[in-house]
Amino acid sequence: xxxxxxxxxxxxxxxxxxxxxxxxxxxxxxxxxxxxxxxxxxxxxxxxxxxxxxxxxxxxxxxxxxxxxxxxxxxxxxxxxxxxxxxxxxxxxxxxxxxxxxxxxxxxxxxxxxxxxxxxxxxxxxxxxxxxxxxxxxxxxxxxxxxxxxxxxxxxxxxxxxxxxxxxxxxxxxxxxxxxxxxxxxxxxxxxxxxxxxxxxxxxxxxxxxxxxxxxxxxxxxxxxxxxxxxxxxxxxxxxxxxxxxxxxxxxxxxxxxxxxxxxxxxxxxxxxxxxxxxxxxxxxxxxxxxxxxxxxxxxxxxxxxxxxxxxxxxxxxxxx
Amino acid sequence: xxxxxxxxxxxxxxxxxxxxxxxxxxxxxxxxxxxxxxxxxxxxxxxxxxxxxxxxxxxxxxxxxxxxxxxxxxxxx
Numbered sequence: 001x002x003x004x005x006x007x008x009x010x011x012x013x014x015x016x017x018x019x020x021x022x023x024x025x026x027x028x029x030x031x032x033x034x035x036x037x038x039x040x041x042x043x044x045x046x047x048x049x050x051x052x053x054x055x056x057x058x059x060x061x062x063x064x065x066x067x068x069x070x071x072x073x074x075x076x077x078x079x080x081x082x083x084x085x086x087x088x089x090x091x092x093x094x095x096x097x098x099x100x101x102x103x104x105x106x107x108x109x110x111x112x113x114x115x116x117x118x119x120x121x122x123x124x125x126x127x128x129x130x131x132x133x134x135x136x137x138x139x140x141x142x143x144x145x146x147x148x149x150x151x152x153x154x155x156x157x158x159x160x161x162x163x164x165x166x167x168x169x170x171x172x173x174x175x176x177x178x179x180x181x182x183x184x185x186x187x188x189x190x191x192x193x194x195x196x197x198x199x200x201x202x203x204x205x206x207x208x209x210x211x212x213x214x215x216x217x218x219x220x221x222x223x224x225x226x227x228x229x230x231x232x233x234x235x236x237x238x239x240x241x242x243x244x245x246x247x248x249x250x251x252x253x254x255x256x257x258x259x260x261x262x263x264x265x266x267x268x269x270x271x272x273x274x275x276x277x278x279x280x281x282x283x284x285x286x287x288x289x290x291x292x293x294x295x296x297x298x299x300x301x302x303x304x305x306x307x308x309x310x311x312x313x314x315x316x317x318x319x320x321x
Numbered sequence: 322x323x324x325x326x327x328x329x330x331x332x333x334x335x336x337x338x339x340x341x342x343x344x345x346x347x348x349x350x351x352x353x354x355x356x357x358x359x360x361x362x363x364x365x366x367x368x369x370x371x372x373x374x375x376x377x378x379x380x381x382x383x384x385x386x387x388x389x390x391x392x393x394x395x396x397x398x
Contacts, residue, residue, distance in 0.1 A: 256384030
């Protein structure tokens with residue numbers, strides 16, 4: 001179990017690279033229209049009215065839905081002209097699909113902060129390994145690794161050791177990303193579809209790779225054809241669509257849950273300001289427990305489903321599909 | 322009818338309809354799982370995992386409606 005933390009570290013770095021590669025174009029499709037409008041000379045005052053009275057009003061004027069303020073928003077709000085000029089200078093040399101917006105930088109910053117935190121904890125925790133450990137951090141990490149191993153053993157069975165590095169990393173990483181939104185001035189990067197889709201794409205590619213490696217190419221084709229082979233004109237497109245839908249549903253589930261939860265928190269936090277004097281209570285407080293619960297469950301579901309997809313592709317006796 | 326008004330009516334109603342169906346579905350799934358857990362507490366962990374995965378699949382349908390609502394809510398303004 002000692003190697004688990006090292007493997008986590010490696011996989012987290014790989015995931016970060018994948019996020020960096022995939023997050024930029026996806027967010028841009030949504031944001032491109034708005035930035036063009038702003039560039040055309042219309043000031044973003046119309047959207048600012050909606051957020052009036054909200055603490056994030058000045059910072060998040062270009063946002064289209066409620067969101068709790070985060071510190072990257074404030075950086076943008078205080079240096080708006082300089083940052084916009086800088087981004088425009090970068091975007092001038094790029095093709096339209098790869099245009100960078102401040103939102104991309106924001107989300108990737110939080111991803112990198114989370115990755116740095118996890119990496120730092122993993123490195124410092126596992127530096128001094130011993131049979132009878134004295135460091136509490138090491139004991140915690142070892143318990144975490146053993147707990148995850150035991151949990152995923154229910155799905156993966158005897159193959160757990162081979163795939164725990166990937167699915168365990170996914171669990172820890174997504175859990176930290178989800179919970180990051182509960183810290184003041186921070187944000188959950190998983191409330192953006194691009195980040196989730198990058199992770200789901202990793203799962204998809206890894207599952208296909210595992211299937212080809214473990215079954216051989218012929219076994220992979222046999223899996224696509226299905227049981228009665230003469231039904232292949234029907235079954236092959238069906239199976240291909242099934243495989244392609246998996247990453248989309250995986251990422252949309254996480255995205256919708258975290259976005260909904262963050263919006264809920266922001267709306268109830270906004271109510272405090274909207275009704276001044278009467279209710280100076282932290283109205284969003286009860287929903288933070290809900291948010292903790294949802295964050296954990298969604299991280300669990302994402303990684304469990306990744307494990308299930310891997311397990312379905314393995315040459316098992318109890319082959320489900 | 323303006324399309325903003327149509328969206329404003331349709332989005333909450335559609336989300337509610339999706340949540341209704343998924344609520345019934347999750348209720349039935351959890352009902353079955355609870356019965357199974359009460360009958361065989363020794364395989365509690367396995368049943369729980371399967372129940373959570375099933376509930377995730379059911380819940381995803383509401384999430385699709387929620388995502389559509391979020392996408393289209395930007396057009397009301």
